[in-house]
Amino acid sequence: xxxxxxxxxxxxxxxxxxxxxxxxxxxxxxxxxxxxxxxxxxxxxxxxxxxxxxxxxxxxxxxxxxxxxxxxxxxxxxxxxxxxxxxxxxxxxxxxxxxxxxxxxxx
Amino acid sequence: xxxxxxxxxxxxxxxxxxxxxxxxxxxxxxxxxxxxxxxxxxxxxxxxxxxxxxxxxxxxxxxxxxxxxxxxxxxxxxxxxxxxxxxxxxxxxxxxxxxxxxxxxxxxxxxxxxxxxxxxxxxxxxxxxxxxxxxxxxxxxxxxxxxxxxxxxxxxxxxxxxxxxxxxxxxxxxxxxxxxxxxxxxxxxxxxxxxxxxxxxxxxxxxxxxxxxxxxxxxxxxxxxxxxxxxxxxxxxxxxxxxxxxxxxxxxxxxxxxxxxxxxxxxxxxxxxxxxxxxxxxxxxxxxxxxxxxxxxxxxxxxxxxxxxxxxxxxx
Numbered sequence: 001x002x003x004x005x006x007x008x009x010x011x012x013x014x015x016x017x018x019x020x021x022x023x024x025x026x027x028x029x030x031x032x033x034x035x036x037x038x039x040x041x042x043x044x045x046x047x048x049x050x051x052x053x054x055x056x057x058x059x060x061x062x063x064x065x066x067x068x069x070x071x072x073x074x075x076x077x078x079x080x081x082x083x084x085x086x087x088x089x090x091x092x093x094x095x096x097x098x099x100x101x102x103x104x105x106x107x
Numbered sequence: 108x109x110x111x112x113x114x115x116x117x118x119x120x121x122x123x124x125x126x127x128x129x130x131x132x133x134x135x136x137x138x139x140x141x142x143x144x145x146x147x148x149x150x151x152x153x154x155x156x157x158x159x160x161x162x163x164x165x166x167x168x169x170x171x172x173x174x175x176x177x178x179x180x181x182x183x184x185x186x187x188x189x190x191x192x193x194x195x196x197x198x199x200x201x202x203x204x205x206x207x208x209x210x211x212x213x214x215x216x217x218x219x220x221x222x223x224x225x226x227x228x229x230x231x232x233x234x235x236x237x238x239x240x241x242x243x244x245x246x247x248x249x250x251x252x253x254x255x256x257x258x259x260x261x262x263x264x265x266x267x268x269x270x271x272x273x274x275x276x277x278x279x280x281x282x283x284x285x286x287x288x289x290x291x292x293x294x295x296x297x298x299x300x301x302x303x304x305x306x307x308x309x310x311x312x313x314x315x316x317x318x319x320x321x322x323x324x325x326x327x328x329x330x331x332x333x334x335x336x337x338x339x340x341x342x343x344x345x346x347x348x349x350x351x352x353x354x355x356x357x358x359x360x361x362x363x364x365x366x367x368x369x370x371x372x373x374x375x376x377x378x379x380x381x382x383x384x385x386x387x388x389x390x391x392x393x394x395x396x397x398x399x400x401x402x403x404x405x406x407x408x409x410x411x412x413x414x415x416x417x418x419x420x421x422x423x
Contacts, residue, residue, distance in 0.1 A: 054326050080323035081390035082288075083269055085132065090287040 003072075003095055003104045004065045010047075019057045022049045023103045050101070055080070059094055063104060069095055117418070119257060119266040121280045123155055123232060126253035128246060133267070138280050148237070151250065155232040157258065162224040162231055164207035171209070171233075178213035191248035192219060198252045203227055211235070219247055228259040262414075265292065270320055272395075272415040275407065278316055290320040291342060298401050312375070314399030317343050318415055321392040324385050333392070334358050337383045343396040345381060357384035361405070364398055378402035382412045389417045 010022040025046040027035075035041035052060055058079060062072045069091060077087040098104050116127050120141055127143055131150055135142035143151040164182075171180045185193070188208050196206045206221045220235030234254065236247035257263050262273040268285055270292075278294035285291075298312040319342060321327055328336055334351050337358060338344050345351055349362035365377035380403060381396035395412045397403040403411075 054329070055323075080326065082322045085268075086287045086322065093287070 001106045002065065002068050003063045003099070003106055005063055006103055006105065009103050014051070017057070018052055018054060019060055020049055020051045021060070021098075021103055022047045023101060026102055048101075050098075050103075055090070056094060059091055060098075063095075117266050119255070119264045119271075121155075121265070122157075122230065122256070122258040122263055123153070124253075124255040124257055124264065124266070125153070125250060127151070127250060136267070136283070136285070147239070151234070151236050151247070153232065153234050155230060157229045158224075158231045159229055162226075164205075164222050164224070167222045167231075167233070168207065168209050171211075178211050180209055180211040183208040183210045183219075188219070189244045189248060191245040192251065195248045195252035196221065199223065199254060202256070204230075204232075204254070204256060209235075219244065221251065223254070225256050225259075228256055230256045230258050232256075264414075266418060267292070269418055270318070270415070271418045272318055272411065274316060274411060278314075281315070288322055292318045293342075294318075296399075296401070298399075312400045314397055314401045314403060315343070316403070316411070317341075317394070317396045317398075319392075319394040319396075320417075321394075323390040324392045325390050327392060328385070333383060333385065336392070337394065341381070341383065341394055341396060343379065343381065343398050345396075346379065349379060357382065375400055380405075380408050382408075386417060391417065393417075 006023065008024050012020040012022070014020055025048050027046060032041060036043065055076070058076065059072055062075055067075075070088070072095075073084070073088040073091040076082070076091050077084050080087070082090075095104065095106075099106060116129070116131070118125055118127055118133065118141065120136070121138055128145075128150075130145045131143045132145070133141055134144040134149070139155050141151075141153040142149060143153075168180065168182050187210060192208065196208060199206055204223045204225050206223045208219070208221045211218045211220065216237060218235050218237050220233065223232040223234065224230065232254070234251060236243065236250070238244060238247065258276070261276055263276050263278075264271065264273045265280075268290060270290060274294050275296070278296045281293045281295040283292045294316040296314045296316070298314075321340070327340075333356070334353060338347070345358075345360040346362075346364045349360050349364065352359045359380075359382045361380040362378070363376055364379040370376045377398060377400055379396065379398040381394065383392060383394035385392055393415055395408075395415055397408060397411075
């Protein structure tokens with residue numbers, strides 16, 4: 001599986017070398033209609049931000065649409081000297097989390 | 108003699124140990140059970156217990172038959188078991204483990220197993236292998252031959268996921284977790300010293316012994332020091348009242364975690380000691396902490412910490 005970045009995600013580099021991602025929020029239609037009716041939403045896409053730590057930034061920088069999850073986990077193992085299975089679990093969990101938020105897709 | 112490929116991984120857990128084939132990994136870990144699997148599925152199941160008195164192989168195989176209604180389980184006679192397996196059983200018998208082999212068949216799968224008992228230590232063990240093809244039989248026999256009973260020693264080794272240590276035999280395995288970045292194995296010794304199953308492990312007066320491994324140390328310790336990090340993150344962190352000795356890449360502490368006049372009078376003062384360090388090899392923080400009303404002597408604690416090491420694992 002190869003993770004692919006969502007092009008709508010805005011990337012901001014933070015002073016410590018880490019990364020902040022701003023991603024469009026998926027809103028349930030019923031909630032959008034309700035928020036619109038009570039004047040809480042003007043219809044523009046809502047965004048949410050998430051700040052990645054050092055390891056998250058490491059993985060994000062390797063999501064280029066070419067490297068597979070296994071390749072990224074292997075790079076993670078080498079960079080942080082953790083066990084291969086530990087890296088696979090950590091990278092997979094991270095990719096699943098950002099995937100659920102629509103920050104990346106998998107192909 | 109059955110042959111096994113090199114680069115096998117050692118596992119020792121709560122009194123028993125075996126050497127697994129490359130690619131075999133624990134998929135389920137229990138206090139008294141291990142399930143090993145490879146990329147294709149389950150390969151080996153191991154369950155054990157300590158029994159007192161006599162042990163009936165036939166009774167246990169009958170129990171297996173009743174417990175697995177979808178499977179046909181039967182004791183194997185000498186003609187049915189592969190030569191390599193028979194040699195492994197003989198080898199185990201030399202170390203005091205008596206065994207009776209059995210065969211099972213269910214839903215197109217078949218397996219080969221053995222019920223084992225060590226009359227000296229009381230260990231009763233059930234091991235079974237999932238046989239997918241003929242080549243699996245000598246492999247299973249090779250792994251069977253590596254089965255070890257560690258329950259009779261003064262210390263019990265454990266080796267799991269690249270960590271290894273030895274604990275005094277009077278400690279019982281309590282809880283454990285293996286999360287990415289944080290591995291923890293906790294042991295418990297009741298103050299009474301009794302090993303009966305009546306008192307739940309970890310309850311009542313006694314001593315808790317925690318082994319922890321955190322990774323990657325280079326990230327965790329960025330912008331902080333080992334002492335500050337340990338006080339914040341260890342499961343049984345050194346209390347603020349206990350001074351910590353700082354050495355290069357290592358901290359030690361020893362003192363009273365909970366004390367008062369009443370506690371001292373009732374002999375319920377909780378003593379704690381611990382050590383955390385960053386080993387030369389491996390980007391990890393290792394920590395051992397002992398806490399409870401029965402203190403661990405400095406020499407014993409030192410031996411325990413000395414035994415807690417990282418073991419190289421096969422790389423994929």
